Amino acid sequence: MPQPDLWRTTTFRLTLVLGGVFTAGIVALLGLIYWSTASYLVVQMDQIVIGQARGLEAIPPEALPAMITATEREDVRGVNYYGLFGPNGTWVAGNVRRLPPSVIVDGRPRELKEKGFQPGARALAERLPWGEVLFVGFDAKTLSGVRRILERSLIVSGALIFIIGLGLSAAVSLDPLRRVRQIQRASEPILAGDVSARLPISARQDELDMLASIANRMMDEVERLLWQVKSVGDHVAHDLRTPLNRLRALLYRMRQDRPELDADAGPLDQALQETDTLLARFKAIQRIGEIDRRERRAGFGAVRLDELLEELAAFFEPLAEDRGVDLQLHVHETRETLADRELLFEAVGNLVANATKFTPPGGSIQLALTCSRRGPAIEVIDNGPGVPEDERQAVFERFYRGRAALGTPGSGLGLSIVAAIARLHGFRLRLADAGPGLRVTLECWPADG
Amino acid sequence: MTSILAIEDDEATAREIVSELTSHGFHVEWVADGREGLIRATSKRFDAITLDRMLPGIDGLTIVTILRNANIHTPVLMISALTQVDERVRGLRAGGDDYLTKPFASEEMAARLEVLLRRQGAPARETxxxxxxxxxxxxxxxxxxxxxxxxxxxxxxxxxxxxxxxxxxxxxxxxxxxxxxxxxxxxxxxxxxxxxxxxxxxxxxxxxxxxxxxxxxxxxxxxxxx
CATH class of the missing domain: 1.10.10.10 (Winged helix-like DNA-binding domain superfamily/Winged helix DNA-binding domain)
Structure with a gap:
């Protein structure tokens, strides 16, 4: 399952996009302010330049240089440019020593593009009636000041918006992310096969909750259907057992009433035997359902596996001896294992019963307790025909009987019961080739994943 | 004559119990309701009781608990459709003497009841x-x-x-x-x-x-x- 990533959450991305749009808006706003201020200032500066030129025009030619010098002195800010040039372009007065070449002498204010002036500065030049050229300029200090202020605001606010936006996106994404992780954790048992688990739903009723509740409704349906499928078999088994028991009771009574029949092969005895076989199979089907439905760990306790195997060996030894099979037990003391003792006895008993059934007379069965780093394992090894590789999965299914089992009595349910018990414990059951024969290993530690 | 009280709400099962136990020479009284069954079990002496786990009125577990608390130690064979092992454990812990799951073979039921009746009579002290x-x-x-x-x-x-x-x-x-x-x-x-x-x-x-x-x-x- 992919790990939920902070940077990938919808909330985080949305917040980030919003932050971007906001920043763009601020840039546009500041740009607009700058542009309007600039055009406003251009008009202002032009009027200042024209006004000053008008004031100076009116001064008589002989007093003009002194007037310019005086005016310059008043300009503490240093924003005004003045220049008075002779008809041949020689400097007469003012702080501009040379008429900038780009200036057109027509009395209209224009932007000063020469070096040495601030960008955006405005100036005009006009020819005075007596032939001299008057140059009046106004530096764009205000404009560049405004621009600097706007630039700084832009950088500071941009950085703030970026940092705050990032932090905010992360903060608002954390909660949905936490809940997604919660949902992920809650879904793990479902993926592991526990269809009764459900996703958590908060009181907020937001879109995550809606999705979770949709998923939960789906799980309800899945569970109901699974339950139905499972219980059909159980119900059939249960419902058929009642009439079968009555049938058996009838046959039994008929048999009791005819004590003179002594031969085992009589049709009545055969009918009784067949009924018993049927009943045993239905019981086995019900047993699988019962184990599957069983509350996990209800009957769990600390089990000494070595003692369990000793008991099993004692239980099966007469049967093995009857069949001419050598049952060998290899155990050593181990620490206790958390398990349902009775079910484990049933499971391993089934394995040993199978081994006894399929091992030819003269063969041997090893019932062994092995220990690995991860925990103890129970092994049942026979030297019978074994189970071919392609059948090893199928033999755990209900009613499946291997090719080697043809011709032997049995229902094909024993290993399904073993598998159900292993499933309940979370233990793994492995079949392998014992060359020749079958090696069944029940790993008595919870298999992860 | 050995008398048995059968508390069982399913009529078919009850008929089976009655006919099987009668054929074994017992006198059987059948009660279909839990409350009625409890009254009968406390007011009259029986040699053994077959008791359904799930009953209308008072359920089987409660009945056996009440009987044991009232110092009535009539052997009780609990009969139940609940097959889970923990159900058996609960039934026996409440004071049932044996536990049989439905559906059952009637002679098995009778055999279990007879074992209970015998256990009741025999002293356990012999060596x-x-x-x-x-x-x-x-x-x-x-x-x-x-x-x-x-x-x-x-x-x-x-x-x-x-x-x-x-x-x-x-x-x-x-x-x-x-x-x-x-x-x-x-x-x-x-x-x-x-x-x-x-x-x-x-x-x-x-x-x-x-x-x-x-x-x-x-x-x-x-x-x-x-």
Whole structure:
């Protein structure tokens, strides 16, 4: 399952996009302010330049240089440019020593593009009636000041918006992310096969909750259907057992009433035997359902596996001896294992019963307790025909009987019961080739994943 | 006459219980309701009770709990459709003496009830069990017949003890497996047979007559040779 990533959450991305749009808006706003201020200032500066030129025009030619010098002195800010040039372009007065070449002498204010002036500065030049050229300029200090202020605001606010936006996106994404992780954790048992688990739903009723509740409704349906499928078999088994028991009771009574029949092969005895076989199979089907439905760990306790195997060996030894099979037990003391003792006895008993059934007379069965780093394992090894590789999965299914089992009595349910018990414990059951024969290993530690 | 109270709400099952137990020579009273059953069980003496786990009115677990609290120790065979092992444990812990799951073979039900009736009567203090010349020493765990004796393996001892304590009584394979080995699943038919066969051979080696008899289609019984 992919790990939920902070940077990938919808909330985080949305917040980030919003932050971007906001920043763009601020840039546009500041740009607009700058542009309007600039055009406003251009008009202002032009009027200042024209006004000053008008004031100076009116001064008589002989007093003009002194007037310019005086005016310059008043300009503490240093924003005004003045220049008075002779008809041949020689400097007469003012702080501009040379008429900038780009200036057109027509009395209209224009932007000063020469070096040495601030960008955006405005100036005009006009020819005075007596032939001299008057140059009046106004530096764009205000404009560049405004621009600097706007630039700084832009950088500071941009950085703030970026940092705050990032932090905010992360903060608002954390909660949905936490809940997604919660949902992920809650879904793990479902993926592991526990269809009764459900996703958590908060009181907020937001879109995550809606999705979770949709998923939960789906799980309800899945569970109901699974339950139905499972219980059909159980119900059939249960419902058929009642009439079968009555049938058996009838046959039994008929048999009791005819004590003179002594031969085992009589049709009545055969009918009784067949009924018993049927009943045993239905019981086995019900047993699988019962184990599957069983509350996990209800009957769990600390089990000494070595003692369990000793008991099993004692239980099966007469049967093995009857069949001419050598049952060998290899155990050593181990620490206790958390398990349902009775079910484990049933499971391993089934394995040993199978081994006894399929091992030819003269063969041997090893019932062994092995220990690995991860925990103890129970092994049942026979030297019978074994189970071919392609059948090893199928033999755990209900009613499946291997090719080697043809011709032997049995229902094909024993290993399904073993598998159900292993499933309940979370233990793994492995079949392998014992060359020749079958090696069944029940790993008595919870298999992860 | 031995009288049995059957508390069972399912009519078909009840009819089966009544007819089976009547054929065993018992007098059976049938009650379909839990409350009525409790009243009957407390007001009159019965030798044994079959009690359905799930009943209208008061359920079986409650009935058996009330009976035991009221110091009424009539043997109770609990009958239930609940097959889970923990259900059995709950039933027995509440004071039931045996637990049988539905559907059941009626002769198995009768056999279990007879074992309960016998357990009630027999004193548990003896140290030697005797049936038809065969002796089982509960202290030394030896079987004796005539002058010869044999040491028994733990399982063989438990098996013979169960058979002898219930001598003359039909014991099904399930009952034997549950009592001797203490497990409650179906071990397959012939495992119990094999153990009994081995015990039989051991007893015959002592020179004892064939005391353990196979009851065809039902189980075993140990009885003194007629």
């Amino acid at each position: 030697i069990l005797r049936v038809g010349g065969l002796e089982l020493d509960l202290v030394t765990r030896e079987a004796r017949f005539g002058g010869s004796d044999a040491r028994l393996l733990p399982t063989e001892f438990k098996l013979l003890e169960f058979l002898m304590r219930n001598a003359g009584q039909l014991l099904t394979r399930t009952m034997i497996f549950e009592s001797v080995w203490g497990y409650y699943f179906d071990p397959g038919t012939n495992l119990v047979d094999v153990h009994l066969g081995r015990l039989r051979r051991k007893l015959e080696a002592l020179g004892a007559p064939p005391l353990i008899q196979t009851v065809r289609g039902a189980g075993y019984t140990l009885r003194a040779a007629a």
